[in-house]
Amino acid sequence: MRNVLERVLIPLSKHLWECEVPLLVCQSIGFLGYIRLQIKEHTVIEAHPDNESPDLRLDQPWPALNDYLNSIDIEQLDQKEKSHVPPVAILHYYLNKYKDSHDGNVPQKRSEREQLQQMIKDSGHSEEGNNRFILEENFEQAIHYANTCATTKPIPDHVQTILDDDCCVKLTQNSSSFWIMCSALREMVQAEGALPLKGTLPDMAADTQSYITLQNIYQKQAQNQAESIYRRALEIIRNLGLPQDSITESEVKYFCKHSSELHLIRGSCLADEYQKTSLDLTSYLEDPDSLIFYYVILRGLERFLSEFNAYPGQLDDQVEPDILKLKGIINKLLNEWGYSHVLRDERVHEVCRYGGAELHSVSSILGGCAAQEVIKVITHQYKPLVNTFIYDLINSTSATFCL
């Protein structure tokens, strides 16, 4: 929706909030853009995080992994075998060696990890001729993995919050399959202290045979864990008196694979922003350059539009007087919210210059952003905007505010 009057927007926002239908509002004016996403509760399973470190669990290998990795004695391999052995096997071997000399503890601190990395480095050189030594690629990767992957990752806060949420703890017949799966996951996490294995082995320098063997071991374990969570979910369903087909096995597998990416968003109602007597902008208003001031100006512009039935600066000879009027409205708004901040006049002037003008390219940008947010909301993939976005095309910068 674009540039809707307050008297239309507020009841619409309330109604959709109650029906739990997400609402996305856009405004495009001059070189400024605004997007607000109103959504009561939104859950994300597959967040597609950037730069995720692999989930290798070498500090707590399960029997199948342990048996396979123990069968590879790195120091007994010949030169050729050594250059093809998977980095995971190298890391496992030296992690055990490290544990043997450190009372069975895995490295935790940076200095300890460096010690482990040095052990790998010392054994990984091979002769290239001319007395030159090179570190094999697989050893280099093992050193790299030793940084982040030697120990099992703690449960991320955003997942723990979900597991502790009332919706997860107190299931009802109306609980969605997401919350039922979370409840089953919660039990497993309480028993094992870790999230289910992702089951994904990153690409690494290794021969196909051993890589595939390892990949199968990781996948099999992930599958076993997912199956046990599935069985638990089926019990929960039965206890709730819900039909057995309300959750499928493939749904649970997908859920488990992405269990470290789970996100829960509980939004706020747009109408509240307009009806609350105080809006908490304190932290945002501290920075005089913050784009939050454009939010404040746009709120003033909406009120101007409702009061005068025209945009500030809509008529050529009214630009100057409208700047004063708009400033008056904005100061009144800030006072209502309990703030005494002074806006930079030039920003108010710039908005009055636009006189309600809509620039095609600016609307096109907002349309692209808004479309993607709608897709995120529908697919439950990727994390949507929380909850207010201001795009300043004057300087080509943007900011997100949680209102």
Add this chain to the structure above:
Amino acid sequence: MEECKESSQKKWTHLRKVLERPGPFSHPEFEPSPDILDFILSTCKILIVGAGGLGCELLKDLAMMGFKHIHIIDMDTIDLSNLNRQFLFRLKDVGFSKAEVAADFVNKRIQGCQVVPHCCMIQEKNPQFYRQFHVIACGLDSISARRWINGMLVSLLEYDENDVLDQSSIIPLVDGGTEGFKGNARVILPGMTACVECTLDLYPPQVTYPLCTIANTPRLPEHCVEYVKMVQWSKENPFGVPLDGDDAQHLTWVHEKASERANQFNIQGVTFRLVQGVVKNIIPAVASTNAVIAGVCATEVFKLATSCCTPLNNFMVFNDIDGIYTYTYEAEKKENCTVCSNIPHPVTIEDPSKMKLKDLIQFLCENPKFQMKNPGLTTNIDGKSKTLYIPTIDVIEARTRPNLSKTLLELGLSDGQQIIVADTTTPTSVILKLVYSISDIEMKT
């Protein structure tokens, strides 16, 4: 007369607000006037490079922003797989020139618009062609084409006898790029601000392949894998489920089919690891990202053409994987940039009696500063021009090939020698200066 009338038409009232009124954030030289809209409607000439995902958006945006004289250049033809996002094309257009269909669509849809298509390679156009434009906007998926355009615009710069840049010879370049949910937009004022070469290390090696290449002209083993992944899998659907990059059985099947295809095309190197890398590293083209980046670029073209607002300074990145995120910063001009600094580039040679010409060429291809593709080298010895190696002309290649295995000393190249390098990544030559780190070398001639 007709154009003057048009600028007063009601449909431009929105543009007139920002063009005919002063603003606190406009360019210092901005003088609000109806003449600016006239300039956009009747005089200003824009070139759009690329008529793909970004190009279609750019053309639509600029035409809707009032620009009438737009040229668009693209050598490609329309493929079925383009239709989901390259919205100026329809099913009936498959196989036709992207530039021509796009121009035709916009000319019909937007009254008075005079888009001129060029269905050819950018390298086929001469400097006079590029000189006619006020602003050039790029929506390309290839880094080497970007580098070429950038080099062309730098070569159009004119300096006076005191080496002062003639401002009127600057043609601003607005460049956009997208990859999945990420994108960037930048403004380059050649000779003034950071150019494409100044920031070459920002571009990671390209990992996506156009579908037409995959379907018709595979060259790399990756192309074979992509083909199986995108075409054969959905056609034959061997396991009745979508392809899962973490399932060894799936990958084995793809590996087998990709190897068959590779054999058919005599392509070497389809390994299991490669299959896995390609299957899991897919970066799809996302229509919404294209809309955003093209919108940002069109806004910058509008700002540059009208001065109604200061332009982006000078690089913006966009990402909407997690909420909506942008970051804007000023990329710095490199004092010793191979293209826009106009000085010879020192290359340090450890031992010229060991370094062979082919080692130097390899260096030029692999070094992040040069990243050349297939360089040709010539030099000047005792006032006589000498061809060291030219790979692009068969006869000369054969004649100069023996030089590849000769050392720099054997070729008679001395400390401080200047070498002229030509490469497809740049329309002008790059001049290298050899710097030997061993000073007392006897020339073995």
